[in-house]
Amino acid sequence: MTRRVQITKGILWFISGLAAAVTIVRFTRGLGTTTALSDTTPWGLWVGFDVMGGVALAAGGFVIGAIAHVFQRERYHHAVRPAILTALLGYAAVAVGLIYDLGLPWNIWHPLIFWNPHSPLFEVAWCVMTYLGILFLEFLPVFLERTRFQALYRTLLRLQLPLIILGISVSTLHQSSLGTLLLIMPFRLHPLWYTPHLPELFFVSAICLGLVMVIFESSVTAWLYEREPHTDMLAGLSRFAAGALAFYLAFRFFDLWHHGKLGLAFENTFEVRLFWFEIAISAVIPLVLFLIPRVRRSHTGVFIAAALGVMGFLLNRIDASGLAQVWATGADYFPEWTEFVVSFGIVSFFALIYLFIQEHFPVEKEIVDEEERWLQRQLFVLPRFDRGSQVWLGDATFASRRVYSALFVVALVVGLALTPWQPLVKASPVQRARGGEMLRVGYPLGTVMFPHGEHITRLGKEACGTCHHLHKPGDVGTPCSECHADLYLDTTIFDHVRHVAVLEGNASCAKCHPEGQPKVRATARKCSSCHEKDMMAANTVATRFESLAAPGLRRAAHGICIECHRREAANPEWKKPDLFRCATCHKTPVPHVQELRLLRAEGGETAPVAAGS
């Protein structure tokens, strides 16, 4: 085992630990806590990267299968087993990613019995399940090769070609069906990505990604285990990749031209920049690099080109399933860090399994043989003891495992400490308004225009307490926004630090916390025992003041306003039976901030939207 492998494994274990922490929160608190998804952006990083990207990344399995077994190119036989292993683990990772992303993951098997053949996702689900089985059978010989089950091993080897052809056919279906998935949303996907030929385009790009992924992976494995990569195999694969990339580029631009959308690619918008960036790193730069013979012969050159291609096509999947839809929805979705941790965590975990299988089964014979030789050498290393305590320090394998476990646990603890346990919601700060005739409240500002002056005239000055139930010490008429600082979220209004400071330091604990009882909120003295004069006794809300958190302004205002309005509406004297209805306060027009800005930019006319047929 090389130093590089050990460090890599340490990092992978650490990321897995972080992901494990997020996993706990994800499955006990729900999607709302661990993702930035919303009703406007129901699919995010987990679908774009883990599912769409994962399936495409695993395309190497069927591409290499076709090249080596169907087209019988001897040279690529080295690449078959690692590629199939990557595909197998890739699809398993997709399934795991889905378990995170599905709202009701325990129903993941439902496509088996509840059928809807009209759904592309149904087709994808069936193909992925079938292909996972096929891949397992394709890879099983590797597990059996050095065991005593030789009869089964030979039977499976004989089935290899039919299995590979079946795998290619199934892959064709679901790789293209992932494109079909997006055909239903012409209204979301930007025209530079949307085309009726999405299925074909996805199939071609999966072949490209499969090829560059195999190159990338061989380079990385060779670097990790410090051995020479198969240069002529990589050079050959690079030639294939160049062909596939050129075809992909031609197809994509022909399609744009054919649908008269080429002009769109030269506007100055976020999507256009994204499009060119994606095209450049996924296809153009790798293509140019692969076309240079000197690059094809250099390990670094091939690695860089392949790495760019992998990132580029992953970006393509993420664009199609999310970034290129912002144009339509206007949503400002950016993945939470927890989403990144889970995505990378799944990859790390399966990378560890990949390394484990590489080291223990004959995937690439050089690696497993080297590993066995290394283990045998360990038998001749003298045991090491701690000088002071004479405790056995363990052999090298044992020691490194101890480090991995430690890293995993540390990451788990760090992750648990950092992961939020409450749903992620948007803070909607309430604009501070004080005194005056008309208060604009709500978010966006001015959802309700509260006629403050009118209320004072109608109710009289002495009635302030009807609404103002609590003043800050030394203040009168403290505005709502002081405590109900957010429109929806509770705000903590008790400041412990300030109380300690004002009540003269640590000696003052007993002023609130009785002696001999735990110093917690439940046993502390009631706020009202000191702040009696800050509370308006006339107000019923003041007596309800027990919680140290003020509810969001929306709830608070609805509670106070509607209660009173309902009472007054019932009073026949006013002849205002509709006083408690929504429209009394939520008058139209309610200018949304965005629209206000637009109107101002246009010159401030509130004309209705132009007529359409």
Add this chain to the structure above:
Amino acid sequence: MITDPCILNDVTRCIGCEECVAACKRINGLPEEDPPPRVGQSKDGLSSTRWTSILRRTGGVNVRKQCRHCLEPACVSVCPVGALKKTPEGPVVYDKSVCMGCRYCMMGCPYGIPHYEWNTVNPSIRKCILCHEKLKSGEIDRPACVTACPKEATVFGSRDEMLAEARRRLEAEPGTYLQHIWGEHEVGGTSVLYISHVDLGFLAWQDPKFLGVEPLPERTWSALKKVPFEFVGMATFMTAAWWIIDRRMRLQGEEGAGGDRDHDEPGGSADEGGEQ
């Protein structure tokens, strides 16, 4: 219950009193308090506990938003397990026990209607179901929102009746309305129609003109119906390619008498019986 139930919303008559919203919440047992909006959520007011909302536009325009109950709904066609169903009567309803929570329906809806319960570990898709069960059992004769409307801005009947009523209103006051019935043809037609004095393109993610009148499910089906042929075609092509290449290499091997392909033989010889 009438077949093909349909709601006609008249934007010119809506005063924005939100009685429909309150009635909807009452009849469906939804909590009065909505969940706080999530980051980046569209500001149409719909949520998992608010299945209809009033969009307030500048110029005193109130537009009620709710599920359109499309004649050929995208959400139903994309649901991989059929948890969303178009009932024989017309409304699009949801079955939680089948759903697996993939949220494809939310992506597929051109109007952004299905909403999700983000803050629970056992979430459902929530949206207007046109009071389907209560209408079917005869408990009520029209949806709660229609009953609650004080201005007849939203009326209920069969789709043909509502189209006729819409045309009648358009003809009676041609100066008031734009001569267009939203939902008559868009995405194959919807069971919630709108007539209005302003353009209602904002109800969809994109202008309905952009969506076209072709039902959305046809876009995916045109690709999906080819799937069996693709499968057979690819399998045949691959087998044929293998057979031709294998034969050529074998002939070459016999000529050169030095075939180094022994490695491949077991897989090769077994295949002739395997794939046909």
